[in-house]
Amino acid sequence: MSSNIQVKRICQHCGKEFLAKTTVTKYCGLDCSRKAYKAGLRNQKIQQSDQQVKIVKEGPLKAVSAREFLTVKDAALLLHSCKQTIYNLIAAGQIKAVNIKIKKTLIPRSEIDKLFALPENRPISIDTEKPFKIEDHYHMAEIQSKFNISEGALYHLIKRNSIRKVQDGWYVYVPKVIIDQLLNP
Numbered sequence: 001m002s003s004n005i006q007v008k009r010i011c012q013h014c015g016k017e018f019l020a021k022t023t024v025t026k027y028c029g030l031d032c033s034r035k036a037y038k039a040g041l042r043n044q045k046i047q048q049s050d051q052q053v054k055i056v057k058e059g060p061l062k063a064v065s066a067r068e069f070l071t072v073k074d075a076a077l078l079l080h081s082c083k084q085t086i087y088n089l090i091a092a093g094q095i096k097a098v099n100i101k102i103k104k105t106l107i108p109r110s111e112i113d114k115l116f117a118l119p120e121n122r123p124i125s126i127d128t129e130k131p132f133k134i135e136d137h138y139h140m141a142e143i144q145s146k147f148n149i150s151e152g153a154l155y156h157l158i159k160r161n162s163i164r165k166v167q168d169g170w171y172v173y174v175p176k177v178i179i180d181q182l183l184n185p
Helices: 030-065 072-079 083-092 109-115 140-147 151-160 176-183
Strands: 007-010 017-020 069-071 098-100 104-108 137-139 166-168 171-175
Touching (some): 072 109, 137 140, 140 151
Antiparallel strands (some): 137 171, 166 171
């Protein structure tokens, strides 16, 4: 059954305008149709390959995350870091680990989860009735040098704990009582 209609269409492969004899024609000719078909097959193979790579990459991570006790290598894989970082965290006391024999160190999974636990908000009382005295306050540079803390970390600490700041001239002051409570263990 032939058609006498002519519809202006745009080829989905090459983007050129052409006259189609049906309303469902997608390509301007056999050549574009074949190229589009092969491109579709190629894209399908690439997607399958990407999915296989993703499965292979995530396989060890899923296996590690299900374990209750982790080796240093497993903990490094889980945290996306190197083994030396895990050893440094163990040495600093941030992660508790058990040495079994000489070369086997096991870390409970709960210790890794504790690394990401939010700190408890300790209520800090402050008298708002007291007048401002410079000797009762630290300025920012003084806190950074005394407690060896970076400017960004200090800013986030003040913001997270809603600490009242007082500006006097060029300097911004923070109450000593609060900073000492937060930064002294």
